[in-house]
Amino acid sequence: MTTIRVLLADDHAVLRAGLRALLENEPDLEVVGQAEDGIDCVEQIRDLAPDVAIVDINMPRCDGIGVLEKLRHSSLSTRVLILTMHDDLEYLRRVLALGGAGYVLKEAASDELLTAIRTVHEGGVYLHPDHAQMLAAGVTDDDSSEPEIDERHARFDSLSNREAEVFRLVALGYRNKEIAEMAHLSVKTVETYKARLMKKLGINGRAALVRYALEMGILS
Numbered sequence: 066m067t068t069i070r071v072l073l074a075d076d077h078a079v080l081r082a083g084l085r086a087l088l089e090n091e092p093d094l095e096v097v098g099q100a101e102d103g104i105d106c107v108e109q110i111r112d113l114a115p116d117v118a119i120v121d122i123n124m125p126r127c128d129g130i131g132v133l134e135k136l137r138h139s140s141l142s143t144r145v146l147i148l149t150m151h152d153d154l155e156y157l158r159r160v161l162a163l164g165g166a167g168y169v170l171k172e173a174a175s176d177e178l179l180t181a182i183r184t185v186h187e188g189g190v191y192l193h194p195d196h197a198q199m200l201a202a203g204v205t206d207d208d209s210s211e212p213e214i215d216e217r218h219a220r221f222d223s224l225s226n227r228e229a230e231v232f233r234l235v236a237l238g239y240r241n242k243e244i245a246e247m248a249h250l251s252v253k254t255v256e257t258y259k260a261r262l263m264k265k266l267g268i269n270g271r272a273a274l275v276r277y278a279l280e281m282g283i284l285s
Contacts, residue, residue, distance in 0.1 A: 069117060107127065129149070220266050224262055227248075
């Protein structure tokens with residue numbers, strides 16, 4: 066059985082203790098570190114290379130968004146799962162745009178958090194079904210100039226097999242270097258495919274790409 070190594074980052078010691086107790090009761094989860102602010106979180110991710118980092122969005126010195134920004138261009142394989150009290154679409158979009166692998170509310174049931182950890186560790190993106198619906202609905206609600214759903218399907222169908230493969234891996238949260246290794250391509254080639262497919266789909270940025278993927282059923 067594979068053990069998932071987890072880092073906990075939250076400025077509330079009581080919450081960290083509760084999360085640690087929850088996780089260490091699971092045979093496939095191991096807490097390898099704890100951080101009480103964003104700077105310490107980034108340093109521990111770089112030092113410990115955990116499989117999954119559970120990061121609070123509100124922390125001193127550097128918040129969860131800042132953590133994602135600092136890790137955005139790194140080659141680290143740690144998947145970042147944001148834990149937050151903010152049930153807010155804009156926060157969710159920012160997290161996804163910066164490469165976050167999941168978004169879980171603090172009020173969620175413990176089973177949801179455990180599912181989220183295992184989902185992102187396996188390479189998926191974890192969103193609560195309500196958040197997935199909000200994000201997909203936001204495509205048309207927030208920008209009436211975007212193409213209708215039939216046209217979006219047609220544009221997606223116009224992608225080559227390689228472009229569709231890169232699209233799926235980007236939507237699932239993989240970084241360019243990881244995609245290059247999995248698809249046996251150079252990083253530069255992956256970047257070329259990304260630019261080409263985004264132009265074909267008429268989208269810009271990872272958050273828009275994830276919303277597109279939700280419509281295509283890739284992240285459902």
